[in-house]
Amino acid sequence: MPSRSMFNKILLAVGSDNPSWEHVHVAGRLAARFGAQLTIVSVHRAVSQALGEPQYSQTLLPRLDEVETVLESARSIAMAEGAAEPSTESLEGDPVERIATLADGGGFDLLVIGTRQRGRIGSALLGSVSAGVAAHAHVPVLVVPESATAVRKGGADTSGVA
Numbered sequence: 001m002p003s004r005s006m007f008n009k010i011l012l013a014v015g016s017d018n019p020s021w022e023h024v025h026v027a028g029r030l031a032a033r034f035g036a037q038l039t040i041v042s043v044h045r046a047v048s049q050a051l052g053e054p055q056y057s058q059t060l061l062p063r064l065d066e067v068e069t070v071l072e073s074a075r076s077i078a079m080a081e082g083a084a085e086p087s088t089e090s091l092e093g094d095p096v097e098r099i100a101t102l103a104d105g106g107g108f109d110l111l112v113i114g115t116r117q118r119g120r121i122g123s124a125l126l127g128s129v130s131a132g133v134a135a136h137a138h139v140p141v142l143v144v145p146e147s148a149t150a151v152r153k154g155g156a157d158t159s160g161v162a
Contacts, residue, residue, distance in 0.1 A: 007034040011108040012086070013099045013133065014042050014074045016066050020146030023114030024074045028081025030112070038086035040074045041102055042067045043095040064090070096132035103137045111141045 012027040024040075031038040044067050047060045071088040078086050091098045103111045115130040134141040 005034045005036065007031075007036045007109045009106070009108045009110075010034075010036045010038050011099075011103050011106065011111045011139075012038060012040045012074065012078070013095075013111065013113040013129075014040055014070055015095065015129070016042075016070050020114055021074070021077055022146055023112050023142075023144035024077045025081055026142070026144050027112040028078030028083040030110070031078065031084070031086070032082030035084075036109070038078055038083045039089065039106070039108070040071055040078065040086050041089045041091060041099060042070050042074075043091045043093060043098045045094070046092050095129045096136060099129070099133050100136040100138075103133075103139045103141075108139050111137055111139055112144065113141065114144050114146060 007030060010027055010031050012024065014024060027038060030036065044063050047056060047063065049056055051059060067090045071090065075086050075088060089102070091102070099111070099113070102108075111133065113130045113133055115128065130141075130143045134143060
């Protein structure tokens with residue numbers, strides 16, 4: 001029986017609303033360390049067709065360009081961390097639902113997602129994609145705070161993590 005690595009398939013969720021790339025660095029290092037296949041996904045909310053043309057296209061096309069830019073940046077960062085060439089996916093819909101569904105149905109061993117610190121009121125009003133995904137996905141979820149870089153620069157030993 002062939003030996004199985006702890007992580008063979010890792011899903012990395014990225015979005016244009018998270019200014020931190022720390023979770024991308026972590027996912028890239030994990031994929032490199034375990035020889036895992038890395039898939040990077042970005043989900044954008046649907047644009048209402050009720051806008052009509054040309055407003056529909058004028059709203060959708062910049063979003064799609066932004067998603068492609070985010071995916072390409074994440075891909076480059078992950079590869080710089082040693083990950084093999086990741087695959088990328090751009091999806092439309094509710095980010096929590098689409099990410100959790102992809103994680104559950106894609107045979108992934110781990111889902112990596114970033115979070116930013118909004119505070120209790122901000123999270124209550126705006127919601128949290130990372131909290132929603134962690135609550136709904138049926139695979140292990142690693143939530144990496146944007147402050148992880150500051151902690152590591154402060155002298156914390158992360159050599160055992162990635």
